[in-house]
Amino acid sequence: MRRIGFPAVAITLAIIAVLGANRLPAQQAMTEELRNVVLFNAPYIIAETLQDYGFLPPSAVDHLLRVNFDKNLLGADNSQHAFNGYIPIRIPTVYYSIEETTASDGTGFYYIGYYFYHPNDTGFEVGPVGDRGHEHDMEGVFLIVQKATSWNPYGTPVLAWSEAHGALIPYYTPGLVDPSTALSQGGEYTWGGKILFRYDPAANQYRPVVAIAQSTHGTYMAQACGPGVTLGPPHTDGYGYNTSSGGTNVFGSCVHHNRWAILYEPAIDSYPFVGLPDWENGNTYAYRLDELATSPIWSSRGSGSTGLFTGRNIDLGHGTYGAEFFTPYAGAGDANPPWAWLGGGGTGGVHFGQGGWWYSFGQDGTIDGEGHPAPWPNFLPGELLMDPQNAARRFFPHYWPSGYNEPVVFN
Numbered sequence: 001m002r003r004i005g006f007p008a009v010a011i012t013l014a015i016i017a018v019l020g021a022n023r024l025p026a027q028q029a030m031t032e033e034l035r036n037v038v039l040f041n042a043p044y045i046i047a048e049t050l051q052d053y054g055f056l057p058p059s060a061v062d063h064l065l066r067v068n069f070d071k072n073l074l075g076a077d078n079s080q081h082a083f084n085g086y087i088p089i090r091i092p093t094v095y096y097s098i099e100e101t102t103a104s105d106g107t108g109f110y111y112i113g114y115y116f117y118h119p120n121d122t123g124f125e126v127g128p129v130g131d132r133g134h135e136h137d138m139e140g141v142f143l144i145v146q147k148a149t150s151w152n153p154y155g156t157p158v159l160a161w162s163e164a165h166g167a168l169i170p171y172y173t174p175g176l177v178d179p180s181t182a183l184s185q186g187g188e189y190t191w192g193g194k195i196l197f198r199y200d201p202a203a204n205q206y207r208p209v210v211a212i213a214q215s216t217h218g219t220y221m222a223q224a225c226g227p228g229v230t231l232g233p234p235h236t237d238g239y240g241y242n243t244s245s246g247g248t249n250v251f252g253s254c255v256h257h258n259r260w261a262i263l264y265e266p267a268i269d270s271y272p273f274v275g276l277p278d279w280e281n282g283n284t285y286a287y288r289l290d291e292l293a294t295s296p297i298w299s300s301r302g303s304g305s306t307g308l309f310t311g312r313n314i315d316l317g318h319g320t321y322g323a324e325f326f327t328p329y330a331g332a333g334d335a336n337p338p339w340a341w342l343g344g345g346g347t348g349g350v351h352f353g354q355g356g357w358w359y360s361f362g363q364d365g366t367i368d369g370e371g372h373p374a375p376w377p378n379f380l381p382g383e384l385l386m387d388p389q390n391a392a393r394r395f396f397p398h399y400w401p402s403g404y405n406e407p408v409v410f411n
Contacts, residue, residue: 004039004200004202004203004266004267004268030098030291030293030294031410034098034100034110034410036154037098037100037110037112037145037154037155038096038098038112038289039266039268039289040154040155040203040205041110041112041143041145041154041155041157041207041208042094042096042114042207042266042289043114043141043143043207043208043209043210043266044198044200044207044208044209044210044263044264044265045064045094045116045209045210045211045212045263045264045265045287046209046210046211046212046222046261046262046263047062047063047064047211047212047214047261047262047263047264048062048211048212048213048214048215048260048261049062049063049214049260049261049262049280049281049282050062050122050214050215050260050281059278059279059280059281060082060085060087060119060276060278060279061082061083061118061119061120061122061215062118062212062214062215062217062262062281063090063092063118063262063276063280064092064093064094064116064117064118064264064287065082065087065089065090065092065093065117065118065119066089066091066093066117066290067117067295067296067297067308068089068296069081069082069087069088069089069090069119070086070087070088070089071088071089073296073300073306073307073308074306074307074308074327075135075136075307075308075309075310075326075327075328076307076327076328076329077329078119078120078135078136078326079119079120079135079136079328079329080329081119082119082120083120085278087275087278089275090275090276090277091273091274091275091287091288092264092273092275092276092285092286092287092288093117093287093288093289093290094114094115094116094264094266094287094288094289094290095114095115095116095117095140095289095290095291095292095295095297096112096113096114096115096289096290096291096292097112097113097115097291097292097293097338097385098110098111098112098113098410099111099388099389099408099410099411100408100409100410100411101389101406101407101408101409102147102406102407102409103406103407106147107147107406108147108406109144109145109146109147109155109389109392109406110143110144110145110147110155111142111143111144111145111388111389111392112142112143112145113140113141113142113143113292113338113384113385113388114140114141114142114143114210115138115139115140115292115338116138116139116140116212116217116219117136117137117138118136118137118138118139118217119135119136119137120133120134120135120136120137121133121134121135121136121137121215121216121217121334121335122215122216123215123216133215133216134328134331134334134335135326135328135329135330135331135333135334135335136325136326136328136333136334136335137216137217137335138163138326138335138336138337138338139162139163139164139212139217139218139219140162140163140219140338141160141161141162141163141208141210141219141221142160142161142162142163142168142384142388143157143159143160143208144157144158144159144160144388144392145157145158146158146176146401156173156176157173157195157208158172158173158176158177158195159171159172159173159177159182159195159392159396159399160172160195160208160221161343161384161395162192162210162219162220162221163219163338163341164218164219164220166336166341166342166343166344167343167344167376168341168343168344168376168379168384169192169193169220169376170183170191170192170376170395170396171191171192171193171194171195171221172191172194172195173194173195174194177399178399179191181398181399182396182398182399183376183395183396183398184376184377184394184395184396184397184398190376192220192221193220193221193223194221194223194224195208195221196208196209196221196222196223196224197209200265202265207265207266208221209221209222210222211223214261260281260282261281261282262276262280262281262282262283262284262285263283263284263285264284264285264286264287265284265285265286265287266286266287266289267286267287267288269288269289271286271288273286273287273288274286292338292385296308297337301321301322301323301337301339302321302322302323303323303324304323307327308326308327309322309323309324309325309326309327309337310323310324310325310326310327310328310332310333311323311324311325311332311333312324314339314340314381314382315381315382316339316381316382316385316386317380317381317382317383317386317387318386320382320386322337322339322340322382323337323340324336324340325337325340338384338385339381339382339384339385339386340381341379341384342378342379342380342381343376343377343378343379344376344377344378376395377394377395379391386411389405389408393405
């Protein structure tokens, strides 16, 4: 069992912050308090995997890997190394970023990104629609966590985005956000779905649940499924969280019936993490959390600086620049790092698939209940990482709780 303890000193620091102690402006070094916030809100991840052993590539392209899993920062060889099974670093890894805002009364928010890297997107085929995929793939989720009282110093996720091939799909927590008013365009069925939670006995708290589709790695907040749950809009293209009478710890498939999946759960740094074999397509594994700002992804973000990224350098704001694409072996590059996630409504249609409706944003993804891409706002380059509070105010202009427009104390 993962034993996740939150040190008393960290809890004390968090309580002080909630009660409104003076804070240093614009901190740049990760603190134990913020690290615990990231760990406390880190999601359960249901990741589909390829189960056809007679078909290449191996399941490893669906695993959560480090960008430098092959011990180098040459993006052009990642896909080949994954297909050939050359993966000397196999520990499941999730990258993260965090921004904190706070007011004198302790109200405020945490904006936390969790980013998932795969060496290859192997495409999809749904009826007449298909895509051959591309090298590299980075998807993820971004949680907007409202600070709470001292009994819950690490906050509660109230809003989220998920990245699915260019679209940044919005979600809300039932009972904490009014879905009819919070979005810029309004209406409950213009959301991608809800944020649902599963109890984590090791941490004695509830975690949000994320679903990742196999091959394309489109990422979503997992939606309710199972006996007694109607697969009506809005729901997502991927595994879902089984909220039936089978119990709160049961996972199941919503749209993709009979698919294998790995369940990932977060763990503290001292946990004895286990690497995944090439063909692993089930079971439960712990993932480690690596800060994006201190990772090779961020230090190598310039085009051609190490061979990890290519394309033009785009202005991310605050005097910072980063390249548009991961470097492939061939072609111009199709996979974007998080600072190049721009969102928007996407394009696509609806196709009736096995067990429910398959939604498509050009490649794969989710569209609204009417069968049309929702008119969700675009992000500015770098905005999600550098100014997530501003992105949230533009995306959810009618959501205005206490502390939503407070000074940034960490980014």
